[in-house]
Amino acid sequence: MESRVSSNTHLESGQQHAEYQALMQGLERSKFEKALILPLIEDAQNIVEVGCGNGVVLDLLSHNFPSSNVWGIDLDPVMCEASKSRGLPNVNVLCTDATTIPFAENESMDAVVYCSTLHEIFSQGGPSQVVASLKEAARVLRPGGSVIIRDSVKPSPGKTQIRFKQEWVEKRFYNYLKDYELVKRQYEQLSDGTFSVENSYLFEFLTKYFYDVGWDKEMQEVYGYYTEEEFRDELRCAGFEIVYKHSYLLPYFSEKWAKDLLIDQPFTKSTIIVKAEKVCSV
Numbered sequence: 001m002e003s004r005v006s007s008n009t010h011l012e013s014g015q016q017h018a019e020y021q022a023l024m025q026g027l028e029r030s031k032f033e034k035a036l037i038l039p040l041i042e043d044a045q046n047i048v049e050v051g052c053g054n055g056v057v058l059d060l061l062s063h064n065f066p067s068s069n070v071w072g073i074d075l076d077p078v079m080c081e082a083s084k085s086r087g088l089p090n091v092n093v094l095c096t097d098a099t100t101i102p103f104a105e106n107e108s109m110d111a112v113v114y115c116s117t118l119h120e121i122f123s124q125g126g127p128s129q130v131v132a133s134l135k136e137a138a139r140v141l142r143p144g145g146s147v148i149i150r151d152s153v154k155p156s157p158g159k160t161q162i163r164f165k166q167e168w169v170e171k172r173f174y175n176y177l178k179d180y181e182l183v184k185r186q187y188e189q190l191s192d193g194t195f196s197v198e199n200s201y202l203f204e205f206l207t208k209y210f211y212d213v214g215w216d217k218e219m220q221e222v223y224g225y226y227t228e229e230e231f232r233d234e235l236r237c238a239g240f241e242i243v244y245k246h247s248y249l250l251p252y253f254s255e256k257w258a259k260d261l262l263i264d265q266p267f268t269k270s271t272i273i274v275k276a277e278k279v280c281s282v
């Protein structure tokens, strides 16, 4: 009995380790593209990155702003340790939640960065938790300080038709339909092997279908949580006004999709970068 328990635990921890490894490699792969946020950080002596993960963005911030003070915040102790192990000279890492940034009100934070983090906060706690996190950023920012967000962007409502070039991708799509009850009501199979799928559900599939490790974990998350208009409205709710916005399609996705699928109106945006300034504390 005892050995069964320990061997299961061993298996679980082995799988968890593999998932962390895959996640961290994925975060590292997009480092070059994440650097697009750097020019948006201006005159910032004090910078906080919320959801710093294993420190890919902290590394960029540390090297590009060597005379600034940088803090990384993450609720996952494994990620905090990975960030700390980079030994970045001007960076401190704190293991805490996005809604409890341990700085005083209106303290001299100049910029708060969320890179691939708000979709996780949304997935765990819904829109109210995203607004609570943004309000927490507003609390610690100086007046006129900014939040910089880089994350997925939800497509506008509508339906898109898709056919599969690769059998394994079509099988994954059937699994997606089987495992996620809600999706079943959002698609229609046409007679020629084409599927007509509601855009936001198709977006979730198309941004994840190629995961070998961590498929279940990623499927629990919503990547496309806000449209461009929803970003504007939710930021306003938290006391910010958008001063810069840029949406684009990651080449990583377009290359995969061209190889694996035929889509009647391919998505032109997967990712958004937003800069918003604090106009009031709410």
Ligand SMILES: C[S@@+](CC[C@H](N)C(=O)[O-])C[C@H]1O[C@@H](n2cnc3c(N)ncnc32)[C@H](O)[C@@H]1O
Pocket (backbone or CB within 6 Å): 027, 028, 034, 050, 051, 052, 053, 054, 055, 056, 057, 073, 074, 075, 076, 079, 096, 097, 098, 099, 114, 115, 116, 117, 120, 121
């Ligand atoms: C996808 S990773 C992004 C890491 C890093 N920002 C990057 O772009 O490479 C998201 C990180 O957010 C963290 N996270 C999720 N929810 C959080 C919360 N409520 N408070 C603090 N960190 C959170 C996760 O632990 C994870 O490390």
